[in-house]
Amino acid sequence: MHPIEHLRYLARTGNVDAPDLVLETASALSGLVLDPASVVVTTRRIVERHPLCGPLWWLCAHVVTASEPYEALHNCVEQVHDDKTAEHLAAEIAESALICVDGWSFDVAHALAIAGSTSGIEVCVVDGDNGANHMIRVLERLEIPSHLVSASHGAIAAANADVVLLSAYATGSMSAWSSAGSLALASAAYCAERPVLLSASVGARLPDVLFAGIVKDLDRQISQRSVVRAWHREASEVPFGLCRAIVSSDGVHDVEALPAQGLLAQCPPAIELLTRSAI
Numbered sequence: 001m002h003p004i005e006h007l008r009y010l011a012r013t014g015n016v017d018a019p020d021l022v023l024e025t026a027s028a029l030s031g032l033v034l035d036p037a038s039v040v041v042t043t044r045r046i047v048e049r050h051p052l053c054g055p056l057w058w059l060c061a062h063v064v065t066a067s068e069p070y071e072a073l074h075n076c077v078e079q080v081h082d083d084k085t086a087e088h089l090a091a092e093i094a095e096s097a098l099i100c101v102d103g104w105s106f107d108v109a110h111a112l113a114i115a116g117s118t119s120g121i122e123v124c125v126v127d128g129d130n131g132a133n134h135m136i137r138v139l140e141r142l143e144i145p146s147h148l149v150s151a152s153h154g155a156i157a158a159a160n161a162d163v164v165l166l167s168a169y170a171t172g173s174m175s176a177w178s179s180a181g182s183l184a185l186a187s188a189a190y191c192a193e194r195p196v197l198l199s200a201s202v203g204a205r206l207p208d209v210l211f212a213g214i215v216k217d218l219d220r221q222i223s224q225r226s227v228v229r230a231w232h233r234e235a236s237e238v239p240f241g242l243c244r245a246i247v248s249s250d251g252v253h254d255v256e257a258l259p260a261q262g263l264l265a266q267c268p269p270a271i272e273l274l275t276r277s278a279i
Contacts, residue, residue, distance in 0.1 A: 011092065017106040018053050018054070018055045018056070018106065018169075018201065018203070018204075019055070019080050019083070019106065019201070021050065021053055021055075021056060022053075022055045022056055022059050022076070022077075022080055022081060022203060023077060025046060025056060025059060026059060026073045026076060026077050026193075026245070029042070029043070029059075029063060029069075029073060030070060030073055033069040033070045033073065035062070035111060037070075039063060039064060039069060040064050040272055041058035042092025043063060043064055043273060044272075044273055044275060046060060047060055047213075047217070047273055048217055048276060051213075051214045051221075052169040052170065052177060052214065052218070052235055053169065053170075054168065054169055054170025054177070054203060054204040054205070054206055054214075054275075055080070055170070055201065055202065055204055056203075057170065057203075057204030057206055057210050057267070057273065058076070058202075058204070058206065058213075058266055058267040059073075059076050059170060059203060059211075060208075060270070060273055061130070061193060061210065061267040061268055061269075062075070062076055062267055062268070062270075063076075064270050064272050064273065065268045065270050065272075066144055067220070068105060069106065072112035076203070079202045079249070080203070082202075082249075083086050083201055083202040083249050084249045084250075085107055085111075085199055085200070085201040085202065085247060085248055085249045086107055086110035086111040086113075086114060086199075086201075087111075087114060088247050088248070088249070088251055089107065089108070089111035089114075089165065089247045090105075090111040090114035090115045090253055092163075092197055092245070092247065092252060093111065093112075093115045093119070093163065093165075094162065094163070095119045095120050095121070096119070096120035096121065096122075097113070097119075097121050097122075097161075097162040097163055098121075098122050098123075098124065098160070098161050098162045099121055099122065099123045099124065099161060099162065099163055099164075099165055100123075100124045100126065100149075100154075100157045100158045100161035100163070100164045100165070100185060100189070101123060101124070101125055101126065101153070101165050101166075102126050102127060102128065102130060102166060102167075102178075102179045102181045102182050102185055103126060103127065103128055103129075103130030103131045103132040103179060103181070104131025104132065104134045104135045105135075105165075105166075105179075105199070106167075106200075106201075107167045107199040107201050108165045108166075108167050109135060109138050109139075109275055111165070111199070112139065112142065112144060113138075113142055116142070116144075117142060117143040117144045117145075121144060121145075122144075122145045122146070122147075123139055123144060123145070123146045123147070124146075124147050124149045124157040124161060125139070125146055125147065125148055125149065126149050126150075126151060126153040126154035126157060126158075126181055126185065126206060127148055127149065127150055127151060128153075128154065128155075128179070128180060130179050130180070130181065130237050132148060133148070134217065136148055150162060154181055154185055154188075155184055155187075155188035156188075156192065156259050157185075157265075158185040158186075158188040158189040158192070159188045159189060159191070159192035159194065160192070160194075160203060161189070161194055162194070162195075163195050163196075164185055164186065164189040164194060164195070164196045164197070165196065165197050165199065166182045166185065166186060166196060166197070166198050166199065166238065166243075167179070167198070167199045167201075168198055168199060168200045168201075168204050168238075168246075168267035169214075169235060170204050170205075170210075170211060170214055171198075171200050171204055171205050171206065171211070171246070171263055172205050172206060172207075172208045172211030172212070172262070172263075173208050173211075173261060173264075173265070174239065174241075174263070175211075175237050175238060175239045175240055175263030176198055176200065176204075176237070176238050176240070176246075177197040177211075177214055177215075177235045177236075177237060177238075177252070178198070178235060178236060178237075178238050179235065179236070180233070180234060180235055180236050181236070182236050182238050182243035183236035183237070183238050183242075184236075186238050186243065187241040187242060187275075190242045195242065195244040196242055196243040196244055197244060197245055197247055198240075198243045198245070198246050198247065199247050199248075200246050200247065200248045200263075201248070201249065202248075202249045202266070203258065203267070204210055204248075204266075205248065205263055205264065205265050205266040205267075206265055206266075206267065207265040207267065207268070207269035207273070208265075208269075209269045209271060210267075210269060210270070210273065210274075213273065213274045215233075215237075216274075217276075218234070218235070219224065219228075219233075219235050220276070240255045240258070240262070240263070241255065243255050246258075246263055250278040252264065274276060
């Protein structure tokens with residue numbers, strides 16, 4: 001497949017886990033790295049089409065700012081393959097814990113698989129039109145006891161769980177974009193003094209300028225259909241203050257111990273990605 005056709009296909013792709021989308025995009029971009037102008041235009045269109053995939057912004061930011069784009073692609077692919085986020089998250093799960101999660105998350109599912117059925121864990125999966133049934137099926141195959149909880153009862157599950165595990169689409173320095181129901185679960189857990197662990201896989205940690213670009217792209221898509229309102233977005237912004245820790249490939253970052261500048265980004269602030277065409 002020609003690189004341009006490959007990228008057009010990726011731009012139309014719907015629900016794909018972030019690691020797979022990043023690896024496929026890296027493969028497609030490798031055929032364009034000798035044409036810098038095409039790379040910039042193409043990466044802009046890719047992140048505009050998938051604004052909630054933080055690792056995709058991370059990949060594109062490295063490529064458009066690198067003096068050796070092909071080497072940058074190779075390094076990003078290696079980091080995705082070597083991502084230890086799930087291992088660190090699994091290590092934070094206590095035996096026999098009652099865990100609350102918000103629908104499907106690749107990171108969280110991987111961590112639960114590592115923890116395994118022998119650890120005695122039990123999982124409440126909150127159903128908010130967010131892949132909850134898929135998560136239940138995966139847990140059943142892993143022989144991990146699970147319960148499908150309606151969205152209206154999600155806050156109750158979070159307040160009674162031993163730990164709430166959430167996954168970040170992308171993070172800035174002091175907050176994260178996560179699934180739409182995550183803010184309610186994090187808030188309920190915080191009020192009930194239950195720990196919230198937020199998973200931020202390789203590439204999810206962005207500079208604030210790119211983090212802000214996500215909401216602009218989300219709102220631009222919404223404005224084509226209706227007046228923009230925060231509750232129309234397919235994600236919610238979760239302040240780090242509601243979480244006990246941010247779990248990433250480089251370890252567990254206690255929120256109270258974060259530096260004054262907040263969580264450090266994993267890519268350069270590639271403002272080239274923020275330019276949008278008029279049509």
